[in-house]
Amino acid sequence: MLKFIVLPLFAYLLGSIPWGLVLTRLFTSVDIRQQGSENIGATNVRRIAGTTLGALTLAGDVLKGAFPVWLAVTITAPNELWGEIYISLVALAAFSGHLYPVYMKFKDGGKGVATAGGCFVVISPMACVAAILVFILFVCLFNRVSAASLAAAAALPVAAWKVTGSGVLTGCAVVTAIFIYFRHIDNIKRLLSGAEPTIWNKKD
Secondary structure (H helix, E strand, O other): OHHHHHHHHHHHHHHOOOHHHHHHHHHOOOOHHHOOOOOOOHHHHHHHHOHHHHHHHHHHHHHHHHHHHHHHHHHOOOOOHHHHHHHHHHHHHHHHHHHOOHHHOOOOOOOOHHHHHHHHHHHOHHHHHHHHHHHHHHHHHHOOHHHHHHHHHHHHHHHHHHHHOOHHHHHHHHHHHHHHHHHOHHHHHHHHHOOOOOOOOOOO
16 A cells, blocks of 8 residues: 555655746756746757757656656556546646645645656557647647647547546546646737747747
């Protein structure tokens, strides 16, 4: 029973690691929380500190979702109801850690897209691929990460249901999507007003 209690806690603590802040403090002199969008996620790190640190932040945020969920899959029966519930609990714990990191006094967390992707690439790889394809499509259409992230979040529960047919895993995707939208409220306002930054300039 101990491993079933400890793993969600481990997932939360791992999810709480603010890789964007850690990497920019190690390799730059900027405080990512006071630059750009003031977010610790990969998009703001890339914008402020460059592509390499942005990519490393993305990898760290994905892995801190994927690793504990993979552990959960290995110690449960993933095709049974209780296994799906436990895997979803671990995934939401890692995701919550990214949003509300204990190491930062539950403030200044990221928006959760990369960590959610890491969780679902293990839970349902095909559903995750579908969401990624939607993300890429919206990046190409609108040139804004936030618009693509919101579209991918909306697509994830639909894809999870189509692929898995599981109410539990789909419910996990719905909760994840709701929190991603909540964390993107400011982005939604800027999108509606036309003030949201683009990924690349038209002239580039």
